[in-house]
Amino acid sequence: MDYVVEMLNIRKEFPGVVANDDITLCLRKGEIHALLGENGAGKSTLMGMLFGMYQPDSGIIKVRGKQTKISSPNVANRLGIGMVHQHFKLVSNFTVTENIVLGSEPKKGLVIDIETASKRIRDISEQYGLNVDPHAKIEDISVGMQQRVEILKMLYREADVLILDEPTAVLTPQEIEELGKVMKSLVGEGKSIILITHKLKEIKAVADRCTVIRRGKTIGTVEVASTTEAAMAEMMVGRQVTFKAAKQEAKPGAPVLRIQSLSVKNSKKVLGLKQFNLEVRAGEIVGIAGVEGNGQTELVEAITGLRKAESGSILFEGQDIANMSIRARIEKGIGHIPEDRQKRGLVLDYTIEENMILEVYQKRPFSKRGLMNKSAIRAYAQRIIESFDVRSGQGATSITRSLSGGNQQKAIIGREIELDPLLLIAVQPTRGLDVGSIEYIHKRLIEHRDKGKAVLLVSLELDEIMNVSDRIAVVNNGELVGIVKAAETSENELGLMMAGLRGGEGA
Numbered sequence: 001m002d003y004v005v006e007m008l009n010i011r012k013e014f015p016g017v018v019a020n021d022d023i024t025l026c027l028r029k030g031e032i033h034a035l036l037g038e039n040g041a042g043k044s045t046l047m048g049m050l051f052g053m054y055q056p057d058s059g060i061i062k063v064r065g066k067q068t069k070i071s072s073p074n075v076a077n078r079l080g081i082g083m084v085h086q087h088f089k090l091v092s093n094f095t096v097t098e099n100i101v102l103g104s105e106p107k108k109g110l111v112i113d114i115e116t117a118s119k120r121i122r123d124i125s126e127q128y129g130l131n132v133d134p135h136a137k138i139e140d141i142s143v144g145m146q147q148r149v150e151i152l153k154m155l156y157r158e159a160d161v162l163i164l165d166e167p168t169a170v171l172t173p174q175e176i177e178e179l180g181k182v183m184k185s186l187v188g189e190g191k192s193i194i195l196i197t198h199k200l201k202e203i204k205a206v207a208d209r210c211t212v213i214r215r216g217k218t219i220g221t222v223e224v225a226s227t228t229e230a231a232m233a234e235m236m237v238g239r240q241v242t243f244k245a246a247k248q249e250a251k252p253g254a255p256v257l258r259i260q261s262l263s264v265k266n267s268k269k270v271l272g273l274k275q276f277n278l279e280v281r282a283g284e285i286v287g288i289a290g291v292e293g294n295g296q297t298e299l300v301e302a303i304t305g306l307r308k309a310e311s312g313s314i315l316f317e318g319q320d321i322a323n324m325s326i327r328a329r330i331e332k333g334i335g336h337i338p339e340d341r342q343k344r345g346l347v348l349d350y351t352i353e354e355n356m357i358l359e360v361y362q363k364r365p366f367s368k369r370g371l372m373n374k375s376a377i378r379a380y381a382q383r384i385i386e387s388f389d390v391r392s393g394q395g396a397t398s399i400t401r402s403l404s405g406g407n408q409q410k411a412i413i414g415r416e417i418e419l420d421p422l423l424l425i426a427v428q429p430t431r432g433l434d435v436g437s438i439e440y441i442h443k444r445l446i447e448h449r450d451k452g453k454a455v456l457l458v459s460l461e462l463d464e465i466m467n468v469s470d471r472i473a474v475v476n477n478g479e480l481v482g483i484v485k486a487a488e489t490s491e492n493e494l495g496l497m498m499a500g501l502r503g504g505e506g507a
């Protein structure tokens, strides 16, 4: 068998945790190979070793049949291995070409030869159907396009093994489809791809084989065509997973949040939300469906106080909070699971327990007369860690940065739900989570509702919106298109509404 990469019996320990324990993954030339595993299973660690960011404690890596030591990302690049990270590494006020040649600038004599580089970039872009304009500035192009620039960067450096780390987490459904085509065209030209993803549907759609790992160990490698999503999910978590959240019909009470004619400017200083009306009652989950960038961010930031409203009112428990400070809103009972967990959700250099009390540390029992009560803080953090299954090397005292992405996310969700807010605003709560964790988080959101609290769920995943919400408000271009009951709508109707066609009540 023609393997381009063989990672054999790989082991890697971090303080308190064996991140990889005897893992084997072999990549065939010309295949898309999915790497599937729960949050914290060790996927990024394994790929980090293939890309030269860490060294294995034991085990062998062979590239094109030859045993190799990949001591740095530069060595990986020279071996033809490239990686697109979850957080792109692009300079936003540089052009596509400038970003791609950064660090390996082509010269004509002493002068940097941007024109030749641009031409080559255009040729590669055409060859693989990437459709990237070499002269565009990064800040002016969409996230999906930025990702293609990252892919181009690897191709420009002649990589033929491409590692994509959760590439679709940041993409819209349409961009996901386009990325699928790009990946197929790459392997069609003889490249080989390792794809890290939590989305079983995507694995079914694009991958040839899938290696499943659980808690640092290889469970097996399967041929994707002859296996099911349910079977892969079960291999991964070690039990059956239900994909549909079980819930009773909502028994909504009085309105908790009432938004009237709310208009909010976006970061480009034009109205991103226009004359918006919405009500969320106690005991119900209202989902916001829409294509990314259609007013969701402005809506959430206006409610939480991160952004100022231009006009209109935001009534919370009957009181207009539009001019209240962020802290006052939290005190009144608004919880927020933010979209960008690294920027707004966590202080990465603090321990988990410090992060768990960010909003309540000045309260009893966590502090008394200015002194912190360490054991109360520890017990509180431990409770969240256990109920939300936050996995890390050193429990409550682990530095948050050392947690896997999905475990950071679970910690934030746990913290916000534990505050037991009257209104919980959950923005993309399950982005980056494995199917088992998604199942659990959905259950907790529904439990929160059943305790008589209000939940506002913002998500780009239609499945999630339809599964978890009671009512769905659809946004398009900053306006409310309509509100429908989740039990009475279909993916098709929502899709049309997201494109701006009016429907439902309140239109």
Ligand SMILES: Nc1ncnc2c1ncn2[C@@H]1O[C@H](COP(=O)(O)OP(=O)(O)OP(=O)(O)O)[C@@H](O)[C@H]1O
Pocket (backbone or CB within 6 Å): 014, 015, 017, 018, 019, 037, 038, 039, 040, 041, 042, 043, 044, 045, 046, 391, 392, 393, 402, 403, 404, 405, 406, 407, 432
């Ligand atoms: N630099 C580090 N220092 C200490 N522990 C680490 C470090 N990097 C990863 N870990 C630990 O190793 C384990 C595996 O983490 P890894 O990031 O590889 O998981 P993952 O499968 O990529 O998860 P996710 O799907 O959540 O991104 C986790 O327990 C994590 O806390």
